[in-house]
Amino acid sequence: MSPFAQALARSRPQTRSSRRWLFVPYDQLHDGIGPLANEPPHELGIVLVESRAKAGRRPYHVQKLALVLANMRHFALEQQARGVLVRHVATKGDYASALAPLARELGPLRVQRPAERELRIELQPLFANGSLVEVPHEGWLTTADDFAAIPGPPWRMDAFYRQVRRRTGVLMQRGKPVGGKFSFDAENRRAWDGDPPAPTELTYEPDAITREVCELVRRDFGKHPGTLRPEHLPATRADAERTWQWALRECLPWFGPFEDAMSTRSTSLFHTRLSPLLNLQRVLPKQVLADALATELPLASKEGFVRQILGWREFVRHVHEATDGLRSHAGVPIERNALAADLHLPAAFWPSKPSGLHCLDRVVHDVWHEGYSHHITRLMVLGNLATLLGVLPDELSQWFWFAYADAYDWVVEPNVLAMATYGTGDLMTTKPYVAGSAYLDRMGDYCADCAFDPKTTCPITRLYWAFLARNAERLAGNQRIAMPLRSAQKRSPADKERDAAVAAWVRGTLAHGRRLDPADAP
Numbered sequence: 001m002s003p004f005a006q007a008l009a010r011s012r013p014q015t016r017s018s019r020r021w022l023f024v025p026y027d028q029l030h031d032g033i034g035p036l037a038n039e040p041p042h043e044l045g046i047v048l049v050e051s052r053a054k055a056g057r058r059p060y061h062v063q064k065l066a067l068v069l070a071n072m073r074h075f076a077l078e079q080q081a082r083g084v085l086v087r088h089v090a091t092k093g094d095y096a097s098a099l100a101p102l103a104r105e106l107g108p109l110r111v112q113r114p115a116e117r118e119l120r121i122e123l124q125p126l127f128a129n130g131s132l133v134e135v136p137h138e139g140w141l142t143t144a145d146d147f148a149a150i151p152g153p154p155w156r157m158d159a160f161y162r163q164v165r166r167r168t169g170v171l172m173q174r175g176k177p178v179g180g181k182f183s184f185d186a187e188n189r190r191a192w193d194g195d196p197p198a199p200t201e202l203t204y205e206p207d208a209i210t211r212e213v214c215e216l217v218r219r220d221f222g223k224h225p226g227t228l229r230p231e232h233l234p235a236t237r238a239d240a241e242r243t244w245q246w247a248l249r250e251c252l253p254w255f256g257p258f259e260d261a262m263s264t265r266s267t268s269l270f271h272t273r274l275s276p277l278l279n280l281q282r283v284l285p286k287q288v289l290a291d292a293l294a295t296e297l298p299l300a301s302k303e304g305f306v307r308q309i310l311g312w313r314e315f316v317r318h319v320h321e322a323t324d325g326l327r328s329h330a331g332v333p334i335e336r337n338a339l340a341a342d343l344h345l346p347a348a349f350w351p352s353k354p355s356g357l358h359c360l361d362r363v364v365h366d367v368w369h370e371g372y373s374h375h376i377t378r379l380m381v382l383g384n385l386a387t388l389l390g391v392l393p394d395e396l397s398q399w400f401w402f403a404y405a406d407a408y409d410w411v412v413e414p415n416v417l418a419m420a421t422y423g424t425g426d427l428m429t430t431k432p433y434v435a436g437s438a439y440l441d442r443m444g445d446y447c448a449d450c451a452f453d454p455k456t457t458c459p460i461t462r463l464y465w466a467f468l469a470r471n472a473e474r475l476a477g478n479q480r481i482a483m484p485l486r487s488a489q490k491r492s493p494a495d496k497e498r499d500a501a502v503a504a505w506v507r508g509t510l511a512h513g514r515r516l517d518p519a520d521a522p
C-alpha cells in the first residue's frame, strides 16, 4: 500500500452514526469555511477527487500538479485527524463521473460554489439532477452586491476597492480612509538595488506523502513542462501557516515601496508568494487580511497589500463571474482580441527557446523553474512583450494558465485577457499596460546582461512605437494614452519606417523560433 493510502486507512475515524457528506473541490482545502467550519467534524464526511483528466487537460507545470495533489492528500489526513471521514477517489476520468455514483451511495453532496467556471460547467448536470447541492463559498471577502454597487461595465478596480473599504470599514476612520487617501500606489514605485536584502525563499522538508506525489507526477505527467522542486512545495496546513508568517515578517514591511521593482537576483523580492496557497484556500484571505491589519507596518505597505487581497483578487473574480468568464455580459458578447493581435505564441515562451531579449528569457526561465514570478514581471515583461508583439490574447492566457502554479480560470483570464493584453478593451482597465526599454531598465536589472543596449539597440522601444502606430485608430479617444499616441504620431517618417521594420523583424524571428541578434536588426 502507498504511504498515503496507509496513512488514510490508519487515521480513519470510527463511524457510529451516518454522516452528512460534502464534496470538497481541489481549491477549497480549509476547514475554516463552509460546513467544515460550522458543523461537528464527527457528523461530516468529505469526498476528495483526484482527476487525471483534469490534470492532463493542459500541459500544467509539474510543480502545480504536485502542489495541488500534495495539498489535497495532506488535507485529507488533516481532516481525518479532526474526526471527519474522508472518501478519497483517484480517477482517470473527470469529477462528474467520479461523483455521480458517490452521490447515489452517500446521498446528495453539498459543495461550496466552485471558484472555477470550468468546474462549475462540468458539474452542472449533477447540480441539475440534485446529486450536488450548492452552498455559498465562504472563502471570499466580498459579495456580488459589492460588485453590483459600482458602475459598469466598464468596471474599475478603484471604485470597487473604495466601495469595499467603506462597506467593511477596513483601513477607515470616521468614514475617511486612514492616511487621507485610499491608495498609496504613487509612492510605491522604487527600483531595488539590493538594499534592503530580499527575503530568502522558504524551503520545506518533503514527507513520505509529498515524495509519493512527486513520484506520481514524474511517472504519470513526465511530459509536462517545468521543474519539480519538492523542497519548495508547501504541502501541509503547517507549511501554509509558516509561509504566511514568513511573508508577514519578511516581505510585508517592504511590500509597498518595491512593489513594482524587478530583479534577476530575486524572483519575488518583497512579494509574498502566497497566491498558490490562497487560491487553494490553504491560507484563508480573511486570516491574511486580519493579520496584516493587526500588524504594525508602514501604511504604504499595509494599504498596498490590502488592495491586492481585498481589491484586485476579489475584483477579478467578480469580473470573471459577471461575464461568464469574459465571454458575455447581459447577453452581449465580449470582445477578447480588441487590438486585433494575430501572432501565435512564440516558442520563446517555452523552456530552452531563448528570444535573445534577456528580460523575456530570464522571466520565462524563472517561470518554468518555479511556476511563479511576481506581478510586475507577469505584467510588464511577459504581458507587455506579448502585447507589443501582437500575441493572440487567448493563447497567452492558456500559457499563463498552465505555466503558473497559482493559475485558475477565474484569476488568470481577467489578468491576461483584460489587464495584461487589453484583449477585452477597456472592460477592466483604462489603457494597455505597455512600455519600452526605458521602463524595463529603470525598474529592473535585466538589461545589464542583455546583448541589446536599452538606450540604443533594444528593439522593445521600437516595438512600443510600432504598437502605438498600429493601434492609433483603435485607441483614439482614450485620454489615458493620448500623450504617447501624440508622441508616436510626431516621430519622423524615417523613424516610423524603422519602427515598423524592427517590429516585423522581431515578430518574424520569434515566430520562427529563432533568436534575436543585434547584428541582424534592420
Ligand SMILES: Cc1cc2nc3c(=O)[nH]c(=O)nc-3n(C[C@H](O)[C@H](O)[C@H](O)COP(=O)(O)OP(=O)(O)OC[C@H]3O[C@@H](n4cnc5c(N)ncnc54)[C@H](O)[C@@H]3O)c2cc1C
Pocket (backbone or CB within 6 Å): 268, 270, 271, 272, 273, 274, 275, 276, 278, 279, 308, 309, 312, 313, 314, 316, 373, 374, 375, 376, 378, 379, 383, 400, 401, 404, 406, 407, 408, 411, 412, 415, 416, 419, 420
Ligand atoms: C498576466 C498576469 C497573469 C496573472 N495570473 C495570475 C494567476 O494565474 N493567479 C493569480 O493568483 N494571480 C495572477 N496574477 C495576479 C498577480 O500577478 C499574482 O496574484 C501575484 O503575482 C502572485 O504573487 P504573490 O503571491 O507574491 O503576490 P503579492 O504581490 O504578494 O500579492 C498578494 C496577493 O494579492 C493577490 N493579488 C495581487 N494582484 C492580483 C491580481 N491582479 N489578481 C488577483 N489576485 C491578485 C494574490 O492573491 C497575491 O497572492 C496575474 C497577473 C498578471 C499581470
